[in-house]
Amino acid sequence: MKIAVAVSGGMDSLLALTLLKEQGHELIAVHGHFLPPSPAWETAEQGLAAVCESLGIPFHALDLHEEFEKRVVAPFERGYREGLTPNPCALCNPRMKFGVLLDAVQELGSDRLATGHYVRIEERGDFGRMLVRGVDRTKDQSYFLSLVPIDSLRLSLFPLAETLKKDVLAILAAQGLTPPVPGESQEICFVPNDDYQAFLTGRGVMPGSGPAELSDGTVVGTHQGLWRHTQGQRRGLGIPWQEALYVLDKDVARNVLIVGTKSELASNGCVAGQVNLMAAVDTWPDVVMVQTRYRQQAKPSHVRLVDGKLHFAFLEPHTRPTPGQVAAVYDENGVVLGGGVIEKPL
The missing domain is CATH 2.30.30.280 (Adenine nucleotide alpha hydrolases-like domains)
Known part of the structure; x- marks a missing residue:
């Protein structure tokens, strides 16, 4: 089995690459250029190529910036014009990382795509292989993957499932490795200085x-x-x-x-569209846990699927859900059952 590892240049994807190498897998490393051409392209490519050469792993760089503009950036701008507060990272995962990039690595002959996300894929009874919260709950990224089709996730590997973020740099240092692109990525990768208002006004009249x-x-x-x-x-x-x-x-x-x-401000429910079901709704427990913001604890809710939309009735009031953000649905054990894009609070 050949595994493609998505490498950004940061510490998490580098550790994912090295952990899989230690396990003896046949690997290729793939870097997707999502942003327009710039000097940063060459810096990232040179650094990643050098690290991969030292590890004896073939390296590929792919120009995906036009697809990223069409599938992520333009919808981000359009969402704000329509009065939403979009979540571009949650849309990038199904459309780009586990969409366009997954297709590309399969064309390169890979059977699986591995990333540095802090999540798990585990067998969970009748559900089969499911997405589950990562062990490091402070870095768990399952919320951002809740819109990815389960079939795509089952073609993916997450080597950092059991890893704690605080240990990553020390593990790499022990192997003599330094991330070629140091530092944490910014909140929205395509928005300079995390100033979304300046970014949007720079793209046209709002x-x-x-x-x-x-x-x-x-x-x-x-x-x-x-x-x-x-x-x-x-x-x-x-x-x-x-x-x-x-x-x-x-x-x-x-x-x-x-x-x-x-x-x-309190809300008793919400409606979510663009629904992604990782298991059929009739197999979900009567009470699910729904998370409507990344930095929020999931709370109990009843849910119905009506005309292709998820209707949540919260068992305890939530801070008003934000249209454009994601409602991620879990069971009590952290298994992701599905997700959708919030359309309106109730």
Whole structure:
């Protein structure tokens, strides 16, 4: 079996590569250029090629930046124009890493794709091989993989499943290896300095200002563009009021920002589309655990599949889910049952 290892130049993918080499697998290393051509291309390629040569592993660099623009960056911009708060990393995984890149490594003769994600693939009874939270819960990335089809995940390997992030550099150092691209990647790889507002305005004219209203229709101020705000936001509203105001919703058709008090933030459910089922809904437990933000603990919920959408009824109130973000569904043991893109809170 030949395994392709996706290498970014960072510590996690380098450790994944070395762990598989130690296990004696036939390997190739593959680096996908997702961003437009720049001097960083050559830096990453030269560093990765040198490391792979020292390990005796063939290295391939693939130009995928046009596909990345079409499948990830353009939908990111479009989502903000439509009043959403998109999650580009969660979309990149099914569309690029376990989509375009997986197809490419299969054309190179590989049977499996390995990555440096902190997740597990394990046999789980009648479910078969399933995606499961990683051992290092502080770095668990299953939330971002919940939209990847299970058939693609079953063609994948995750060598860091049992690894703790804090140990990675020490393990590499013990082997005399240094990541060719040091440091942690930024939050959104294609947004310079993590400034999404500057990035979006640089791509064209974004929707402009409009009124800010309470839920009863009372106008309390103005906003400078719905795309600059997200549900639950408090800071930066610039609206003086008798108590703190938070973003509750966006009325895109009227270009109105809906704001309210903290007591109005709680939500009893949400609807998610673009559904990815890793197991049939009728095999799910009566109470599932749903996570609607990455840095959030999953909470119990009932769920129904209605006309291809997941309807969640939370057993305890959540902070208002954000349209465009992901609702990842787990069982009580951390097995990922599926996921979807949040369309509206309930």
